[in-house]
Amino acid sequence: SQTIHQWPATLVQPVGSPLSLECTVEGTSNPNLYWYRQAAGRGLQLLFYSVGIGQISSEVPQNLSASRPQDRQFILSSKKLLLSDSGFYLCAWIEGTGFAGANVLTFGAGSRLTVL
Amino acid sequence: AQSVSQHNHHVILSEAASLELGCNYSYGGTVNLFWYVQYPGQHLQLLLKYFSGDPLVKGIKGFEAEFIKSKFSFNLRKPSVQWSDTAEYFCAVASGGSYIPTFGRGTSLIVHP
Secondary structure (H helix, E strand, C coil): CCEEEEECCEEEECCCCCEEEEEEEECCCCCEEEEEEEECCCEEEEEEEEEECCEEEECCCCCCEEEEEECCEEEEEECCCCHHHCEEEEEEEECCCCCCCCCCCEECCCEEEEEC | CCCEECCCCEEEEECCCCEEECCEECCCCCEEEEEEEECCCCCEEEEEEECCCCCEEECHHHCEEEEEHHHCEEEEEECCCCHHHCEEEEEEEEECCCCCCEECCCEEEEEEC
């Protein structure tokens, strides 16, 4: 069965420090991978998505970047965190094998980032 | 670009009350529609989905949603809520052929026993 792992689950970082959040998927190959940010009262904001190794699309200009070094690994990074980067970050995947039934997202448990 | 509106941001109900959460979207073409739910302390998970066919779809835990194309709506309903339905509910839309669902802002539902 497919599973998705995110870590760390909770992170408290000072302003200006770097960030690395990791997401890995098991039990599938060639998934489409997504990073969303969930902020209170603002729903889910798509940050990045990837359809393959090294392929990253950014949806929102920001202080963050993403990388996909391996088929089932998706990393969210920042060189210098801002206060506004605080939030709950969710990794998700979609089976990347065709359109029919392919849009159902499976989410990880999330990583809560607090920037002080 | 498509957008999704959820009109009720906070809903408070007593057990056995009926529930309807509104969801409207802006895309005019073929769409796939979803409701996701996040129970306290749990992963965000799929509640129900519409791809084609019968516009009235049934999901888990007695929830249903009706796709009304002319109104660009996909409202979520449950005839009688339970305390365990307390959660945050998100409507999402993916335009035809897209792998990128757009989410609404979410509705926080609190059900009092």
